[in-house]
Every structure is written in structure tokens, then in C-alpha cells.
Amino acid sequence: xxxxxxxxxxxxxxxxxxxxxxxxxxxxxxxxxxxxxxxxxxxxxxxxxxxxxxxxxxxxxxxxxxxxxxxxxxxxxxxxxxxxxxxxxxxxxxxxxxxxxxxxxxxxxxxxxxxxxxxxxxxxxxxxxxxxxxxxxxxxxxxxxxxxxxxxxxxxxxxxxxxxxxxxxxxxxxxxxxxxxxxxxxxxxxxxxxxxxxxxxxxxxxxxxxxxxxxxxxxxxxxxxxxxxxxxxxxxxxxxxxxxxxxxxxxxxxxxxxxxxxxxxxxxxxxxxxxxxxxxxxxxxxxxxxxxxxxxxxxxxxxxxxxxxxxxxxxxxxxxxxxxxxxxxxxxxxxxxxxxxxxxxxxxxxxxxxxxxxxxxxxxxxxxxxxxxxxxxxxxxxxxxxxxxxxxxxxxxxxxxxxxxxxxxxxxxxxxxxxxxxxxxxxxxxxxxxxxxxxxxxxxxxxxxxxxxxxxxxxxxxxxxxxxxxxxxxxxxxxxxxxxxxxxxxxxxxxxxxxxxxxxxxxxxxxxxxxxxxxxxxxxxxxxxxxxxxxxxxxxxxxxxxxxxxxxxxxxxxxxxxxxxxxxxxxxxxxxxxxxxxxxxxxxxxxxxxxxxxxxxxxxxxxxxxxxxxxxxxxxxxxxxxxxxxxxxxxxxxxxxxxxxxxxxxxxxxxx
Amino acid sequence: xxxxxxxxxxxxxxxxxxxxxxxxxxxxxxxxxxxxxxxxxxxxxxxxxxxxxxxxxxxxxxxxxxxxxxxxxxxxxxxxxxxxxxxxxxxxxxxxxxxxxxxxxxxxxxxxxxxxxxxxxxxxxxxxxxxxxxxxxxxxxxxxxxxxxxxxxxxxxxxx
Ligand SMILES: Cc1cc2nc3c(=O)[nH]c(=O)nc-3n(C[C@H](O)[C@H](O)[C@H](O)COP(=O)(O)OP(=O)(O)OC[C@H]3O[C@@H](n4cnc5c(N)ncnc54)[C@H](O)[C@@H]3O)c2cc1C
Numbered sequence: 064x065x066x067x068x069x070x071x072x073x074x075x076x077x078x079x080x081x082x083x084x085x086x087x088x089x090x091x092x093x094x095x096x097x098x099x100x101x102x103x104x105x106x107x108x109x110x111x112x113x114x115x116x117x118x119x120x121x122x123x124x125x126x127x128x129x130x131x132x133x134x135x136x137x138x139x140x141x142x143x144x145x146x147x148x149x150x151x152x153x154x155x156x157x158x159x160x161x162x163x164x165x166x167x168x169x170x171x172x173x174x175x176x177x178x179x180x181x182x183x184x185x186x187x188x189x190x191x192x193x194x195x196x197x198x199x200x201x202x203x204x205x206x207x208x209x210x211x212x213x214x215x216x217x218x219x220x221x222x223x224x225x226x227x228x229x230x231x232x233x234x235x236x237x238x239x240x241x242x243x244x245x246x247x248x249x250x251x252x253x254x255x256x257x258x259x260x261x262x263x264x265x266x267x268x269x270x271x272x273x274x275x276x277x278x279x280x281x282x283x284x285x286x287x288x289x290x291x292x293x294x295x296x297x298x299x300x301x302x303x304x305x306x307x308x309x310x311x312x313x314x315x316x317x318x319x320x321x322x323x324x325x326x327x328x329x330x331x332x333x334x335x336x337x338x339x340x341x342x343x344x345x346x347x348x349x350x351x352x353x354x355x356x357x358x359x360x361x362x363x364x365x366x367x368x369x370x371x372x373x374x375x376x377x378x379x380x381x382x383x384x385x386x387x388x389x390x391x392x393x394x395x396x397x398x399x400x401x402x403x404x405x406x407x408x409x410x411x412x413x414x415x416x417x418x419x420x421x422x423x424x425x426x427x428x429x430x431x432x433x434x435x436x437x438x439x440x441x442x443x444x445x446x447x448x449x450x451x452x453x454x455x456x457x458x459x460x461x462x463x464x465x466x467x468x469x470x471x472x473x474x475x476x477x478x479x480x481x482x483x484x485x486x487x488x489x490x491x492x493x494x495x496x497x498x499x500x501x502x503x504x505x506x507x508x509x510x511x512x513x514x515x516x517x518x519x520x521x522x523x524x525x526x527x528x529x530x531x532x533x534x535x536x537x538x539x540x541x542x543x544x545x546x547x548x549x550x551x552x553x554x555x556x557x558x559x560x561x562x563x564x565x566x567x568x569x570x571x572x573x574x575x576x577x578x579x580x581x582x583x584x585x586x587x588x589x590x591x592x593x594x595x596x597x598x599x600x601x602x603x604x605x606x607x608x609x610x611x612x613x614x615x616x617x618x619x620x621x622x623x624x625x626x627x628x629x630x631x632x633x634x635x636x637x638x639x640x641x642x643x644x645x646x647x648x649x650x651x652x653x654x655x656x657x658x659x660x661x662x663x664x665x666x667x668x669x670x671x672x673x674x675x676x677x678x679x680x681x682x683x684x685x686x687x688x689x690x691x692x693x694x695x696x697x698x699x700x701x702x703x704x705x706x707x708x709x710x711x712x713x714x715x716x717x718x719x
Numbered sequence: 720x721x722x723x724x725x726x727x728x729x730x731x732x733x734x735x736x737x738x739x740x741x742x743x744x745x746x747x748x749x750x751x752x753x754x755x756x757x758x759x760x761x762x763x764x765x766x767x768x769x770x771x772x773x774x775x776x777x778x779x780x781x782x783x784x785x786x787x788x789x790x791x792x793x794x795x796x797x798x799x800x801x802x803x804x805x806x807x808x809x810x811x812x813x814x815x816x817x818x819x820x821x822x823x824x825x826x827x828x829x830x831x832x833x834x835x836x837x838x839x840x841x842x843x844x845x846x847x848x849x850x851x852x853x854x855x856x857x858x859x860x861x862x863x864x865x866x867x868x869x870x871x872x873x874x875x876x877x878x879x
Contacts (some may be wrong), residue, residue, distance in 0.1 A: 161768060685786055685815070
């Protein structure tokens with residue numbers, strides 16, 4: 064065996080705390096190591112060329128790259144060695160950066176640990192064998208979960224590229240948060256005017272199927288071949304008949320909370336969220352429906368001209384196949400009422416959230432765009448905005464910046480002047496103003512100078528009611544003095560968080576998420592729209608807070624990645640999978656029981672007996688069966704028992 | 720003969736020179752970690768990216784899933800003289816392969832008892848969950864575990 068070891072400097076990232084030259088020298092003392100080097104940047108072109116040259120010149124048959132995490136560059140270096148004619152699975156990485164140089168500032172300590180990491184990698188390299196990828200055919204249909212602007216953009220891009228797309232949306236209509244907004248910063252163009260045409264495009268596109276009022280229940284399979292169970296919730300209305308005429312809504316006698324209007328005013332038990340809904344179909348909230356609650360009413364059934372009401376309707380489930388999945392489940396407004404008792408905890412009527420204010424400003428909202436006090440309907444003379452409510456606040460476990468509130472508050476402040484008159488007093492309490500997008504800083508300046516919105520730097524410590532006003536008590540930290548403003552209306556720039564159920568969905572899809580439920584991208588810089596599960600992609604706020612321009616840009620990026628994936632007719636599957644040595648198989652079928660993917664099967668042999676066999680293209684390489692097999696006759700390629708034991712032994716060699 | 724005192728040389732000091740030379744009972748301990756690729760290995764990466772300092776006593780072995788881990792690996796490590804063994808995977812519900820960590824949990828609950836039965840104190844064996852985004856948690860797990868093992872000191876000689 065001829066092993067080459069390459070100990071990367073990574074500039075000073077590794078060489079700053081690990082003596083790479085010394086390690087390259089020491090590596091030559093290891094059994095089977097015939098060559099070593101310490102390139103400045105192993106992943107750079109000259110670095111990779113150096114490996115390829117060494118493979119040829121020194122006739123290397125194993126390569127150990129001692130550098131960063133395999134999550135960073137395993138693919139890179141597999142390609143490198145492949146380029147020199149070596150099987151890509153004969154390359155092993157030793158992670159001496161993330162797991163060593165970056166966490167151990169002491170040179171001696173770092174070098175000794177790196178040495179052991181390298182020795183372990185060499186021990187593993189000795190156990191590597193050439194592996195060959197399989198191919199599977201690819202289903203070219205795409206599932207998009209969430210029909211906000213992210214899902215819509217991705218769907219249209221994909222459909223225009225000729226792929227068949229299904230959007231699964233949990234509400235009765237697509238549109239998401241953007242459909243609720245009045246105007247959008249920094250251009251103050253009407254949100255609905257730019258969004259609704261795209262919603263209609265979705266419903267009319269021959270390549271797009273809309274499944275609203277539906278949720279993903281179960282996902283199995285793997286990239287190129289996902290099987291997804293989708294549950295369509297019972298709307299108690301036959302949507303094939305419903306024409307969205309709204310008569311049932313007008314006549315319905317029962318009130319129900321209006322989630323689309325963020326609870327400002329009630330809607331009816333049978334509802335259509337908003338006039339431009341797509342699809343425009345009615346649904347019954349059974350918890351509020353008089354018929355469902357008392358057994359009597361049926362007004363909607365009587366008035367429906369299409370005969371669409373169906374009180375017996377049940378949830379239905381369909382199973383569909385997809386090649387790729389895009390998650391675009393977006394945002395939820397931070398439930399400030401539960402966390403900010405100092406702001407009245409939702410009990411002061413004239414304190415509302417930013418999204419409620421959008422509905423108030425909106426001409427198709429509950430007040431026809433008339434800004435009013437919630438308590439008495441009067442026109443407000445003084446409006447106060449408070450930023451960072453549920454953002455940048457450790458005390459409510461929301462340390463992150465929601466990234467859109469500075470801008471939407473400035474927008475809302477401007478619109479307040481516009482709706483209520485320039486003589487209205489408008490204050491914004493802020494910590495810092497974050498206006499980093501194109502034209503954003505200029506927009507803030509305009510709001511401050513041209514519209515005379517008064518920005519006060521400081522946190523508001525308390526809101527309380529007095530003489531029909533909401534008293535806003537805080538500190539102006541620039542002037543260093545206490546301020547108290549009697550406001551008619553207070554709008555909280557409530558932060559944003561992942562949609563309800565985002566964590567459960569992530570679990571269903573086997574993708575990672577952070578402590579808040581934002582889904583985790585494959586790599587923060589280099590794989591921003593992929594996830595660590597091949598074939599599952601992200602778009603929009605489900606990944607991190609962002610505004611509409613960034614959401615749309617990301618969604619198009621996601622679409623192009625999906626198109627890239629599905630442009631192939633066959634996909635290579637990882638050969639690092641389980642293989643049964645049938646000679647020793649005792650046909651206990653424990654492997655079949657434990658496999659989450661149904662990869663092992665009973666295979667009939669020539670002598671009529673049955674032994675376990677792992678279907679190569681189905682196996683995902685987890686190795687659960689390997690550790691379960693009572694006779695140790697299943698092996699996991701790339702992570703063999705011998706390789707693991709050799710690493711253990713290597714590292715403990717000097718221990719006894 | 721667990722924890723038998725045996726002043727056999729163990730030159731594997733990693734942090735500087737142990738006073739009293741190699742084999743001194745207060746040499747830095749060595750801990751073997753076996754972690755899943757998707758959560759805990761990536762969590763350790765995240766800790767690295769965040770420059771979250773950790774004791775240098777841990778040596779990590781990467782496997783696809785904790786479900787791949789045969790409890791034998793831990794026993795083997797102890798047999799070969801490991802001072803501690805740490806196993807970490809995805810949080811329940813978050814397994815990349817949907818249920819590998821549940822199988823692992825069942826196995827390690829049993830293995831843990833067996834390991835104690837063999838006379839190895841509980842502080843030397845730990846299994847836990849650290850997700851890919853929990854760099855800080857990883858730092859804490861490693862720091863606390865290594866400190867606990869270091870408190871007991873090196874396991875001089877074979878214990879199994
Ligand atoms: C008050 C406020 C004002 C704003 N103003 C502006 C502005 O002026 N300009 C600007 O650029 N940005 C603004 N934003 C930000 C903007 O709303 C977001 O950038 C944008 O809506 C993100 O789009 P999205 O598709 O990622 O998420 P969303 O718009 O939230 O859409 C997500 C969709 O997924 C659906 N969904 C969720 N979970 C599931 C599930 N499990 N299954 C199926 N479907 C699901 C939801 O029902 C929803 O339809 C504002 C945000 C707020 C809160």
C-alpha cells in the first residue's frame with residue numbers, strides 16, 4: 064500500500080496553531096506512508112494539482128488530506144483524486160481545522176492532537192477499498208411546501224423550465240404573508256398588485272398543481288425518488304363546485320376569528336380569506352360553525368347557488384412521487400402577547416402588532432385602509448412604533464435580528480403620515496437602524512427628513528393606559544433622559560420566527576433546524592439553498608429572516624439548483640451502503656425490521672433458501688442494520704467495523 | 720480489576736508534559752468520541768467555526784449514524800485503555816435516517832449498565848445528543864465530560 068499524506072496550512076487557519084511541516088515530516092514514519100507534503104491551500108488549484116501529481120509520480124493508492132472538515136471539502140478532494148485516476152473513495156480526510164486548530168490555541172497542544180487525528184485517518188485509509196456508485200432514475204416532479212412568495216417564485220421558475228410542480232399550502236389560498244401586506248418598502252408599491260398576478264399565474268400554469276388546505280404527512284424515499292403522503296383537510300365545501308361567489312360568507316350567521324386579518328375583526332365561520340384568494344374557495348371553520356356546534360343552521364347550504372356545501376366531507380389523503388422537494392414555509396409573527404407583559408401582554412386594545420397594522424393600512428383590510436384606534440375607532444393623533452419586540456432580545460430567547468422590522472416600521476411610519484395627515488405625531492423607538500439593502504438607507508433618511516418621523520433611540524420600558532391614552536415610557540439614550548409619550552396607537556415591530564410546525568416538518572423531511580426552528584442550509588456560504596438531505600431544498604424565511612427581494616432571489620436560486628439536479632435522467636447514488644455477506648446470514652430478518660428505508664429484502668438463492676440482500680439504490684448507508692445483525696454479516700462500505708476498530712486502536716496505541 | 724493501579728508507561732500525553740514524566744497518574748486523559756456525521760460531527764464543526772475552545776483530550780471517530788455504533792466499539796475502546804468514551808448523535812426526532820438514534824438509545828442504555836457492571840465508573844461513559852447548530856452545546860458537553868474524566872484521572876492499565 065502506498066499512502067500519501069497532505070497536511071494543509073489553510074493559510075494561517077491551521078498553520079497558525081498546528082506545526083504542519085513537522086506533521087508532514089512525522090507522517091513519513093507511519094506504516095505505508097510513502098509521501099507527504101504540506102501545501103499552503105490544498106483545495107486551491109496548485110494544491111489539488113500537487114495531489115494529482117504525487118498520485119502519478121509516487122504511485123499513491125491512498126490519499127489522506129489533513130485539512131478542514133469533510134463536510135467542507137470531502138467532495139472536492141474525492142474529485143481531485145478521481146481526476147488522477149484514483150477511485151474517489153480511497154481518499155480520507157483528517158479534520159485538523161474545525162476539530163483542532165480552531166479550538167486549541169496552543170501550538171504544542173494543537174500539533175499533538177492533529178498528529179493523532181492524522182494517524183487515525185491513515186489507519187482508516189488502510190481499510191478503504193474502491194467503491195463504485197450506482198445509478199437510479201429520477202422522477203422530475205417537484206413538491207413545494209408553502210405557497211408564500213418564496214414558493215410561488217420557485218414554482219413559476221420551475222414550471223417555466225418545463226418541470227411539473229405541486230404546491231402544498233396549508234391555508235385555503237396561496238400568497239402567504241406578502242398577501243397580507245399593504246405596501247412594500249422601499250418603493251411603497253402595493254403588495255397585492257405585484258403578488259396577485261403571480262398567484263394567478265400559478266393557478267393557470269399548465270405545469271403547476273395547487274393543493275391548498277393541505278399538509279405533508281409523511282415523506283419516504285430519497286433524492287430523485289421521494290414518496291409523499293399529502294393530506295387535504297376537509298373544507299366542508301366541494302371545491303369542484305364552489306365558485307368563490309362569497310354569498311355563503313355574507314349570509315353565515317356565525318362569527319369566527321379572522322386569521323388573515325390577524326384577528327382585528329372577526330370573519331364568518333365559513334370564509335374566504337381575501338377577495339383575490341387563489342384558489343378562491345370557501346371553507347368552514349367547524350369549531351365556530353353553528354351547524355357543527357348545535358346541529359342546526361345550514362344557511363350556507365341553502366344559499367349556495369352551486370350546491371357546494373358538504374357537511375359530510377372528510378380529510379382525504381393522496382400519495383405522490385417527487386424527485387425534489389422545496390421547503391418554503393415562511394414565517395409566523397412572534398407571539399409578543401405571551402412574552403411582553405410590560406407592554407400589556409395583549410390587554411391594551413390600542414397596542415397592536417406590525418402585521419395587524421398592515422391589515423389596518425390595507426384598503427382591502429377590515430377598515431378599508433382607515434387607520435383608527437382599536438378602542439374607540441377615533442383617528443389617532445400620535446402614533447408610536449416600538450422596534451425589536453421579539454428580536455435581539457435574549458430575555459425572550461430571540462437573540463437574532465428579524466431583519467425586516469426596521470424597514471417595515473419606517474414604511475409604516477411613512478404610511479401613517481400619508482393616511483392620517485402630515486400633522487400626525489409619529490415616533491419610532493429603536494435600538495439601531497438596520498437598512499442595508501439597495502435604496503434602504505435613503506428610504507430611512509426620507510422618512511426622517513421629508514416625512515418628519517421622530518426617531519428616538521432607546522427601549523420602551525413600559526406601556527400603560529391613562530385617560531384613554533397609551534402611555535409610552537422609555538429612555539432617549541442619545542439625550543440621556545426619560546421620555547413619556549401619550550399615544551393614541553402603539554404599533555410593535557414584532558419580530559418573525561419560523562412557521563408553526565416547522566420543526567415537525569423538518570423532522571418529517573429529515574433535515575436539520577436550529578434552536579428557533581429555522582431550517583439549516585447545507586453550508587452557510589456555499590450551499591445556501593440546499594439542505595444536508597440530498598434533494599430537499601429551502602427558499603424564503605423558513606431558512607432565516609429576510610425581506611421579499613432576498614426571498615425572491617433565494618427562491619430563484621433554489622429553482623435553478625432543482626433544475627440542475629433534475630436535468631439529469633439518472634442520479635449517482637452513494638456507494639457507501641450496507642452489503643450482506645450471505646454466507647453467514649441466518650435469515651433472522653432483523654435487518655428488515657430495523658431499516659427505515661426498507662432496503663433489505665429476502666432474496667431467494669438457487670438452493671431455494673432465503674437470505675437477506677440490501678437493495679443498493681434504496682440503501683441510504685445509515686448502518687443501523689450493520690449494528691443490529693446478530694452474526695455481524697452486514698458491512699457498511701466506507702465505515703467498516705475494521706476501519707472503526709483500527710481508528711480506536713490507533714488512537715489508544717500508546718495508552719497501555 | 721477495574722481502575723487497578725498500574726504505573727505502566729502511557730506516553731500519550733497530549734497537553735504538554737505531565738509532571739512526573741510519562742505514565743504519571745496525572746497525565747492528561749484520553750477520550751474517544753464516536754459521533755454521527757449529520758448532527759454531532761457537524762456540531763463539532765460548528766463549534767470549530769465559532770472558535771469555541773475545548774480541552775484537547777478528545778479523538779473523534781465519524782460514523783454515518785449513531786445507529787451504526789455497535790456497543791462493542793465502546794468496550795473495545797475501554798479495553799484498549801481509553802479513559803473515557805463519548806457518544807453523540809442527533810436529538811430524538813432529528814435523526815437524518817429518521818430513527819437510527821432511537822435504536823442507539825436503546826443499545827446504549829443497556830451498554831451503559833454493562834459498562835458500569837464491568838467496574839468502569841459512570842463518569843467515564845456518556846451518550847448524548849448535539850445537533851449541527853449546537854456548537855456551544857458541543858463545547859459544553861466536551862468540556863464537562865473531559866473534566867469529569869480528568870477528575871478520576873487516567874485509567875492505568877487495562878480495565879477489561
Ligand atoms: C409586518 C411585516 C411587514 C413586512 N413588510 C415587508 C415589506 O414591506 N417589504 C419586504 O420586502 N418584506 C416585508 N416583510 C417580509 C415578508 O413578509 C417576507 O419576506 C416574505 O413574506 C417571505 O416569504 P415566504 O414565502 O418565505 O414566507 P410566507 O410569506 O410566510 O409564506 C409561507 C407560506 O407557507 C405556508 N406554510 C407554512 N407552513 C406550512 C406547512 N407546514 N405546510 C404547507 N404550507 C405551509 C404558509 O401558510 C404561507 O402561505 C414584512 C413582514 C412582516 C411580518
